[in-house]
Structure formats: structure tokens, C-alpha cells
Amino acid sequence: MTTRILFNLIQVLVVMGFAPLVSGVTGRLKEIVQSKRGPSMIQPYRDLRKLFQKDEVVSEQSSWIFRFTPYLVFVTPIFVTLLIPVLTSYPLFFAFMGDMLGGGFVLALGGFFATLAAVDTGNPYGPIGASRTRMVGFLAEPVFMIVFFTVSFVAGSTIPYIVQQKWVTPLANFFEPSHVLLMLAFLMLILAEGGRIPVDNPSGHFELAMIDESKVLEYSGRGAALMKWGGQMKFFVLLCIFLNVLVTPWGLAGEQSFAHVLLAIPLILLKIFIFVLVLVVIESSLSKLRLFRITEFLGAAFITSVVAMITRIFAF
Amino acid sequence: MSLIVILVLPLAAMVISLMPLGRRVAPAATLLAAVAAFVLAIRAALHVAGGNAVVALPNWVALDGFGALVLLLVTLVGTTAALFSCGYMAHHARSEKRLRFYYVHSNLFLFALIAVPVVVEPNIEWIAIELTALFSVLLVAYENTHESLEAAWKYIAMMFMGAAIALLGFLILFWAFKTGGGETYTWDGLRAVAPNMPPVLVKTAFLLILVGFGMKVGFVPVHTWLPDAHSQAPSPICAMLSGVKTTVALYVILRLLPLLRMEHIEAWLLTIGLISVGVASFLLLQVRDYKRLFAYSTVEHMGIIFTAAGIGAAGGHYGAMMQILTHSITKSFCFLAAGATLLAVETREIASVRGLIRTSPAAGAALLFGGLAIAGAPPFAVFLSEFSIFKAGLLQGRYLATALLALFIGIAFFGVLVHINRMVFGRPQGNPHPTKVRLPFSCVLTLILAAIPILVLGVYLPEPLHQLLTQAAACLSR
């Protein structure tokens, strides 16, 4: 039992440790694709260290929500890490604490408080970004639900570990239409929730066009560091769910030994790196959508997920 | 063999029309081809009426009772339209190129129309019906006005939508045929295998083909393209469109009836037919354009034929066949008369035409004759066929349906006659002594020739024709 708790802790440390690296690699690759040099891949670590050492400036008009939110945004992805398969294919100690829907709710809790905090200060750009995030969020909800329901219907359970074992077991099922379409729908979801092009420009500086970034605008010092880190961890967690549960359930540790679990770390990083390559290609070839076209983008994701559900549930 | 010749004749005329040989060669070639096809069709029909089947390519091109009837009508209408076109298009065509364009497409259209009754393989039948739509669309758009282009667009969009739906229906029908263990895929082969075909497949196929080809026939509520397309085309083409093109689509639907083993199929047919008759007769009352008047009358008559098929048994089926015959010859005459009227007064609006009998006695008389005939007045042919349908309806005990049918036909009768009467008689507006317009000789000749069968069939049905109709009616029963 102690080994299982230990593995869970290792999982959390991996997520906390490597989330900024993923963000740095993505940024660097994007710049390289555009024939620039780009910042170093460990720049996010340096940014976090710098921010932790700085003073915090907090508006007097803000309430406890503003001060409380960075901690919440930092902690919610860690909770979700305890529930999902990151390194191992067998359930760990806290795995049955919540299922995928519970994990989704916990992530949404962090997002909800971030939105509230953005409205809290009275900065005009905060509520703009907050309302846009809410719009993207509520349009993305049905897609999440249908993806999870379809996957659970097939696997007979909503716990991610069990789903992962049953979802793509014979290799032929990789090409099942529901599988491919769910991958497509969830990819569009990651683009929306992670604030990537075509939904939002993560490296943009123009406040009127920001959707996700404007929530971090008011923070400084430790609060900003926690918000940034929490955002990066949330992205890492979404990628883990996508890659380990939906796409490629291989490369995870099958046995309860330290060596296997430690071997799984570079494998998960490799999988994430390949995904980052795909992401960079997508981001570099598309342009940001106009705001009201985002409904059509998420509508397309919805249709894709419903078609996946239809082909799985009705046809066979 | 003669069937292949009948098929090839319009193609030959088309090829001749493609060549730039002057303004007279194309019309003459078309007319010759049409007359030759008609003569050969009469010969084939007599052969079939005598009890022998005519076969050109076994399992692909052959003729039975129903097919012979439709082939006869197609070639007859094609001949009258070709004869009328000589005078009409000489007047209307702006240049020799446009004239030849008209004749090329008109011949292709006739070819496709002939192909439908002579082909017995259902998949090729679908293609033939598609070709009738494709070859006529540019003719509907011939005048290149705003209205004709709009009519042509709506026409082709709805035609192809119906064709695609019917394609799936035909594929499911073929599937049912193969599941039932059929060998030769022809109409007769289908009837032979009908008891073994899974009923759900046959029902679905029939439903899809009814919806798809119903769009082509002009059943309400998918009839919206019909008044536009059938009024904007040049009049001889309208005669072919209304006279035979909707009929051949209905021919294919009726061919499927003996395959269905559903109770209450007759009730469904009656409902669909009566809705069409009813809506069309009411819509007829408020037209402003006399060609649209005749187009709505086509919708109504298609409904009457379907209702007669729904009345069922030998009497109803015979009535349906007779209605097909009389409607084709009468409706084509009506549109030719409308064409003559258009030549005389140069406007399509009913309100602008008064006292036609004074402006052009030939056109006025023809319009009056056509209006009376299509409305169902005795002693014309349509009256006789409608009467036989009423008789069959009463004999079968379908009192409500027959009463509704009589009511709707009465409303349409009233509507047509009111409009025609106002157009033909009545004081001409403006000039009380208008100059008389002389119609081209071929137009007048066509009107006289086309009027003869309508009068004759109103009083006397020749024996071979009666036998042909009986054989055709037998194709509808199980």
C-alpha cells in the first residue's frame, strides 16, 4: 500500500515538475517553425522562480476570492492528477476517489474561481476575458459530457484506469470510427480549454482580444506564479487524459516496481512531445477565429462527438 | 429491332441538328424522325395489342402493354410538338445557333422520353428518367429571362433531389430482389419474385421511390417547381413536359404497385391522389398566367390518375390507363394552343388577353377547345375517362373518394372555364377592332391534327386501343 501512495506522489511530482517544460517546449517549437530562435525551453522555470521572489500587489477593492484563487488554481490540477493514469496502468491509491466526471468538475472549479477573481478587481479587461471564457466553457461542456459518456458506455465504468484498459484493447479497435472521432472531438476540446489557436492566442498581448490570458493580468508575484503554474499543470493534465485514456494506452507501467514506474516517465514525456509537435503544426497553420465563430468551432466538436456516439451506440 | 430504331431516330435527328446547315434542316429532320418513330410505335403497339410481346434486347429493351401505351403517347406528343415547333420556333428563335440549340436538346429530350417505356431493367429506368430531366432543363431556361432561369434552377434542383432519393430506393429494391432469389432483373422478373421479397425492404423502396419520383410527377406538396417550369419553357416543350414527362415518372411508380403486399395500400394511394387533385384545383382558381393554369391542371390530372390506381381492381386500373391516354393527348394540345395564343398576343397574363377569338380565330378556337377538353367537358376524351373512373369508384364502394374527386374536378372545371372564357370572349381592351394575327401554317395544321384524337376518343374507342388499355391495366394488378 505504501508503494501505491508513493507512486501517486511520484505522479504528482512529475506533473508539477514537467508542466512548465511542456509549455517551454511548445513555445520554442512554435518560434522555430516561424524561423525564429525562440526563448530557451527552461524559460518558464526561470519565470516562475523570478515571480516567486517578487512582491505581490493586491488591489484594495478586491475580496478574499482574489487572494484565494491562485491557491485553488494551483491545487485543483493536483487533485485531478491523483485520479488519472499518468504513469501506471493499474489504479493507484487515490484512484477511486473520483471518476472522470469528478475530475472534470474539479478542473471546472478552478476555472470558475479564476473567472470570479478576474471580475473581482474592477479591471475592465478582466470581465471581458471572464465572460468569453465562460462562453467557451459552456459550449465545451456538452462535448466533454458526450465524450465521457461514450467512453464510459464502452468500458462500462467511469474510472479512468478501467476505461483505459478496455477502450482500445484489440489493436484493430484503434481505427474504430468512434475512437477516431472522439480523438478528434477531444483534440478540439483541448484547443478550446487550453486557450490555443484557433480559439485564443496564447502569446498575444492585446488585451481586448484575450480570452484566457486576461485572468492572469491582475496578479503579481506569488499569485501570478501560482496562476501560471496552475494553468500549465491543467494543460498537462488534459494532455494526460487525452493521451493515456483516449489515444495510446500503451507505454504505462504495468507492474508495481520502481523501475517500471521511473521508466514510464520518459515514455509519457515522449508521448506528450509528439502531441506537442502536432499541436505546433495545428497552431502554425490556422488563424485565430473571430469570437462568434468559436460557437461554430465548438459546434463542430459537438457534432463530431455525437457522430462518434451514434456510430458506437446505434450502429453496432 | 424496331424498338432500337425508334430509340435511335431522335439521336440521328440530334446529330443532324448539330451541323450548321441552315434554318430549315434541323426542324425538318426532327419532324421526320418524330413521325417515323410514331409510325413504328403504332406498329409495335398493334403488335402488343394483338397479344405478342415485342422484344429487342432480351431483359433490357422490350415492350409490354403498359410500355406500349406510354411509348405511343410519347411518340404522338413528340410528333405534334415537332410539327408545332416548325412554325413556333421560326418565329421565336433569335439566331440560327439558338434554333439549333433548341432542336438538339428537343431531340435528346425525346430520346430520353422514348427510353423510359422501352427499357425494362429498373436501374436503367432510373437513368432514363434522370436523362429526361437533364435534357429538358436547358430548354426550360431557353428564353434566358429572369423568370425562366429561376424556373430552370428550381426545376433541376428538385428533379435531382428526387432522383437521388429514388436512387437509394432502387438500390434497396435490387437488394430485395436479390434476397428474394431473383435471376433476371426486369419488371416481370420483379413481379415473379414478389412473394419472396422481404416486405420491409419492398415497402421502404417503394416509399423512397414514391417520394423521389413523386417530386418528378408533381404530387402535392412537392409540386412547387411544376407551374414555374411548365410555364416558362417554349410551348412545344411545355407540351412534352406536361403531356408525357410527368406521365413517364408516374409510369415508373405505377410499375411498382403490384409488388407491394400491404393492406390499406389503396387508402394511401387515394389519399395522396386526392390531396393533389384538391390542392391543384384550388390553386387553379387564382392563377394569373394561362400557361400556369394548364400546369396546375397537370398536377390535378396526375392526382386523378393516382386516385384511379388507388380505387383499384380492373375498373380502377383501366380508368387510370385511360386517363393517362386522354390526359397526354389533351394536355399537349392545350399547351400547343397556349403557344398559339402567345404568338397571337405576346403576353402570358390572363388579365391582358380579352376577345382572343377576334384577334386570332384559330388561337381562340384552339384555346377554347383545349380548355373545355382538359376541364372534362363532354364530348371530349377526358370526360369519358373521368366518367369511367367515377363508375369504377362507385362499383368498388369508394363513395367518399369518388364524391371528393367529383367535387375537386368540378372546382377545376369551373376555374379553367372562367379563365378561358374571359380570355377567348369578352370585349378586347383598347382597340375595339384589333388587327387579326396570322398564325404560321404548321401551327394551325398541328392544332387541327392534334384535336382529332381528342374528339374521336370522346365517342369511340377503337378495339386495338381497348385491348392495349386492358393489357396495360393488367400490369397494375398483382
Add this chain to the structure above:
Amino acid sequence: MNLNSETVALLGNLNALAGGLFLLCTFGMVATRQVQGCLRLFIAQALFLVLSAFLLSGLLHSRHVFAVGIINLISKPFLVPWLLRRTVRSEVYSRREIDQLINIPASLLIALALAIGGFFLASPLLRVADGPYVAVNLPIGLACLLLGGYTASVRREAVPLLLGLLAMENAAFFAGVAIVPELPLIAELAIAFDVLMLSFIVGLLTRTIHEHIGTTEVGALTALKEETKP
């Protein structure tokens, strides 16, 4: 050729995948704004049809279906766009349709309802089916037929309307390759030829409409009515 059961399962799944992507392309045709986008989705849809035809020809051991695949491969992704480009002026392709008859999110929901309706309509037919691939192709074919009909009804621009009609025909064939693998070759050739002729004629008509009326927004042509003109 004899295939072991694992390859059969894999090819069967690939066929189902082609079906799912076929359905997705049809949804895309309902929702896309650009005329070029609609054309590209139509080509993709045709390619998925061809893929399914090739897979089924191997699985059902039918040469006819293989011929269907070849014929469709030549006609739909290549000849139809070429014919359209030759007959319709190229500026039509840069059009964007700003509004359809029903706005796009509502259109997508209606299309979804139609697709599910198509699946329900096909289920009584599936009880009679003997092969496992009919269960994939027939419902998707019927659903896409309904979707294509919907596209042709709500689109106002000429070229997407035509592509909706052609998508209906694609869908009928998608169902056909599974339910009637023995369709006579002459029927397939004639149907393909018919599609090409339709594209040609409708392209000509579109150009004539463009020349005489000045716009290809055919949904806006509503001059022929019965009401009295003012």
C-alpha cells in the same frame, strides 16, 4: 484472396472509420461557409466513399464494387470539380455565404436530428441484412442522404446547393456498395456519367444565371409567385 480473421476485423473497422468520416464530411458541408470549403469537403466525402468501396470489394470478394470504386475515384474527386471550374466562372469560388436560410448552429442541430432519424429509419432494414457491413453503410448512407437533402434546401448559393445534391448521390452509393455488391456495371457507369452531365449542365446554368441576373445566390430568386404584383 483469403484473409485471416484479424485482418478482416481491421479492414472492417477501417470501413467503419471511412463511414464515420464520410458522415462527418457531410456535416461539414451543412455548416461550412465558403464555397471552396464545400467543394473540398465534397471531394473528401467522395474519397471516403472510394475507400469504403475498395475495402468492401476485398471483404465481399466483389469485382463490381471495385469497379464502383474506380469509377467514383475518377469521376467525383477529379472530373466533377474540373467540370464545375470549366463552366462556372472562377470568381464564384471565392464567395462566402454569409447567411443561410437557417443559421449555422441551428442547422447543425437540425442536421444532427436528421442523422439520428436516418439511423432509426434504417434499423428495421438491418434485421433483414445478412452481411456485417450493411449495418455500417446503410444507416450512414441514409443519414447522409437526408443531410444532403437538407443542405440543398437551406443553402442559397448555387454551387453549394449543387454539391448538396451530389452528396445525396454519394450517400446513396455509399449505402449501395454494401447492400447491392452485384449491381450491373452498366448501371454504375451510366450513373457516374449522369452525375458528370448534371455537373456540366448545372454549371452552365449557373453561369447563365450569373451572366443574366448578376448573382449566383439562387435562394434569393423568388419572382415567380401567384400574388398580384403591386
